[in-house]
Amino acid sequence: MDIRRSDLPLLISLDALLEELNVTRAARRLNLSQPAMSGQLARLRELFGDPLLVPAQGGRGMAPTRRALELKPRLNEALRLLHGAVLPSEGFDPAAARRTFVIAANDSVFTILGLPALARIMALGNPSLRVSFVGTSDDDLAARMERGEVDLFLGDQGKVPASLKARFLMSDGFEMAQRNGHPRGPRPASLDEYCSLSHVMVSQLGQSNSHIDELLAAVSRTRHVAVTVPSYNQVALVLANTDCVATLPTRLLMRYGAMLEILPAPIDVPPFRLSMAWHPLAQPDAGHQWLRALFVSVAALSGSAP
Known part of the structure; x- marks a missing residue:
């Protein structure tokens, strides 16, 4: 391919086509008519000697060829670099920027x-x-x-x-947290008591094992994970409404200091x-x-x- 035969609008159109995989949507994205975009796709196919986009098997939209898949990341990066090269060099004003x-x-x-x-x-x-x-x-x-x-x-x-x-x-660092008025009282927990309590931890997949359990296993101890939740901020809700405890980053727990008691963890947890x-x-x-x-x-x- 002789790049001198191409021009920038064609490459911009190719970038839109490879992102949208649909001639109509690519045309709409660049404010072109569908026939104009179809004509540009025909020119691109001739330029690269490859169909670039072919009808998808399901009959909806188009699928990229291997050549198109190879071109997509390099073309995207090249256009981003070009865009950055022509941007004004003045500073950024956060009070006025869009x-x-x-x-x-x-x-x-x-x-x-x-x-x-x-x-x-x-x-x-x-x-x-x-x-x-x-x-x-x-x-x-x-x-x-x-x-x-x-x-x-x-x-x-x-x-x-x-x-x-x-x-x-x-x-x-990491500390242990429990609800205000927890029946065990506000004293720090011993390792034996810590392992006997019901724990809540964060797990996107519902797994009941974390780096805390690995640290306990290293000293031949285990804990009882009674609840897992998918997000950290849900832990505070569980703690406030149950007798579970949790071991979480200190500054996260401090956000809930009004509803939780924050206590030293009885096991040394490496800092986050x-x-x-x-x-x-x-x-x-x-x-x-x-x-x-x-x-x-x-x-x-x-x-x-x-």
Whole structure:
């Protein structure tokens, strides 16, 4: 293929076609008529010497050829780089910017860092500056960041993909929590008592084993996990309404200090190391730099500066 025979509008159309897998939707996305988009697809097929898109087996939409699948990530990255190259180089003004930041974080990290960061963003009074928090369960986090679908990851330092840039933000310890007025009283639990209590823990798959159980097993002990819930903030509700106990990050538990008693855990749990991560493509972006600086500041004020 001689790239000199192509032009930028054709490549933009190809990017839209590969994302939508539908000529009508791709045309709508680029404000073109369907015949015009069909004509561009015909030119692209001639240019690349490949059909690129073929009718899907189910009769709905189109399926990419192997050549199209090879082109998609490289074309997407090339257009993103081109877009960044022609953007104005002036700084980012969060009080006036029109932008949406997408942040991947579980609900524990959202409670610890996301809420105070969100309060600062809302205090700017800029309705065009939006934040969307999404879950962290996707295995393709790095790819989603490369495509610009996620701006920032907040989470366990050990879970940061090697291809991303990262910065340590803070560490947090673990403590035991129970409801106010728990029948066992407000005294710290011995290891024997701790193991005999009913525990609640977080598990997306309903598994009743975590790093806490591995630490107990190392000293030949076990505990009774009576309840599992899919999110950290549900633990507080279970604790407030049962005689269960839980072992969770200290700063998460502090958010519920009015309804819970927070006590030392009778077993030494290594601290939780929290980092933020981003794609190298976002490194020079002024808005992204502001977002990262915001979380560095929030982490520092939380009591454990990097």
